[in-house]
Amino acid sequence: MPAFDSRTFRRATTASSSLGERLGTIYRSRLPRHPFLLFGLPFITVIVAASFVLTPATALRYERHDRKVRQLNQEEAMTLGLKGEDGEETIKRNPRRHIVGSDRDEYYRLMAKDLDDWEQTRVKRFKGEPDGRL
Incomplete structure (x- = not known):
């Protein structure tokens, strides 16, 4: 008589086994035959549903x-005198032009430098403070 039986062990179904155990057994037995239907489709559904749930939460954040930030900027503008009492800006500026101009100026300044002689x-x-020398 062999030491180990070649048949797979299946626990006998008893009246005390719960519904969850029975459903788990049925799920595990059918999973190899229908892997996409029982694993892939629920997985993709959870991912898509989570994206729809998390999008409004992220937008709210x-x-x-x-x-x-807008509230802080308004308070800073009032303290710096950039806005009058009625909320109108006293200094008209285009922040985009300022950024583009400074980047362009910085680019030309760096291009004019001699990078080989430094x-x-x-x-x-x-x-x-330690200086890193031993």
Whole structure:
């Protein structure tokens, strides 16, 4: 008589086995025959449903952050005198033009430098700060 039986072990179904155990057994037995229907489709459904649920939550988070930043900017403008008492801006400016202009100026300034002739210098350290030398 062999030491191990060649048949797979199946626990006898008893009246005490719960509904969850029976459903789990049925699911595991049918999974190899229909893998996409029983695993792939529910997985894809959960991913798509989660994206629809998380999109409004993320939008709410960014709207709340924007509201807080806008409030701080209005308070700073009032303290710096950029806005009058009626809320109108006293200084008209185009922030986009300012950024584009500074980037362009910085680009031309860097292009005018001679990058082949330079010298490496050590930065002065504060008193008591280690300088990395042994």
